[in-house]
Amino acid sequence: MANILVIDDNHDICLLLKRYLEKKKYSVSTAHSGKDGLLLFKNSKFDLVLCDFRLPDFDGIQLINALKKQRPACEVIVITGYSDVKMAVQVMKRGAFEYVTKPIHPEEILHSIQSALAHKSKNDKGTSSAKSKNKKIEQAFVIGKSIKADRIQKLIELVAPTAMTVVITGQSGTGKEVTAKTIHSKSTRAKERLIAVDCGAIPKEIAGSVLFGHVKGAFTGALTDKVGHFEAAHKGTLFLDEIGNLSYENQIKLLRVLQERKIQRIGENKSRPIDVRIIAATNEDLKQKVENGEFREDLYYRLTEFSIELSPLNERKEDLMLFADHLLTRASQELNKTVNKFDPEVVKIFQSYNWPGNLRELKNVIKRATLLSTTDTIKKDTIPLEIQHFNLKVTESSERNSLKLIVEKAEKKAIIKVLKETNFNKSKTAQRLEIDRKTLYNKMKLYGILTESK
Structure with a gap:
């Protein structure tokens, strides 16, 4: 259950959000001033903060800075009034995940919360010192030491400094988002925001609004202007994960943005110039989707200026234990354990398993094993039985x-x-x-x- 802190001087809004989110199985605490909110934040562990942009004792930028200074990994969603839209974008650049405008609509706030928590679970980097270590760990997913890993690294080094649109392909769990982050970190846009969007998680009905924004009155419930992810990522990088799930209608809009380098909010007549580098990812065969009429051919060729294909983990056995060692370091840090090595029998089990879930499965297995370990070594009895018995099944077959x-x-x-x-x-x-x-x-x-x- 995620723990959420709501900071708003409007008691009714706090009560409304608390009741609604608790029905959605979240744990919610409330505070009515920045000072009280920071005190609660300091004494309890929260996964997400919803805070009003204008409080009696803090403004949004001050509060974001204070929250991020205490706990950089915590996601923050800013609640703003009609006149605060431009400033809210600046707050997002300071580290906020998203902003929502008043009056608050339950479906919109729930979608923002779910997206923020999903982003946190993927990118939890702990304290600022742990961030540096984790960055090295994430880089290891891309680097490795195999021939395939070396080729991927060379492709990243080649394309990162350019403005080219990149499509990253590979099975689920092979490290597509980590690769996108690495490209961004090595680009000329590294100091600007990288915004990650899971196209498969956005309801079709609001995808246009989420990506491109909308103006007040554009549709039922659009009571204020809203900035989309493209505008928020201006000068930076927009990572469109699972691009194959984007609806045909929004594919057309995306193609127009790529061609004209302008966006148009839903319900607005004027266009806004945009400077965004696009990195997309998919675990589907986009070419096949084009042939099936499910993905626009012109968009396909616009996106695939440069492609990077990530191999599944069972084809990178030379890199396996390198990944495992880094993931063990991370798991030990997160769980405050001192586990730092694998028993030779576990190494043998890992090398013989086929890892259908790729790096994501490896990460989960190691984190579980670290939690179960009572010594400094990962032993066989901490590994799931289906992985232990995989060799036996293969032998029987x-x-x-x-x-x-x-x-x-x-x-x-x-x-x-x-x-x-x-x-x-x-x-x-x-x-x-x-x-x-x-x-x-x-x-x-x-x-x-x-x-x-x-």
């Missing part, structure tokens, strides 16, 4: 296949022997083998037995 080959070899030999004894008379051969003629023909075809018809 191999044995079944070997037995099948033995049977097939013996069957082929018997058919050839009887065919020769009957002078290749198929009817007599079928009778001798106690099978029908059609079955005999099928088996002869299967085993590649060629004879004259008889």
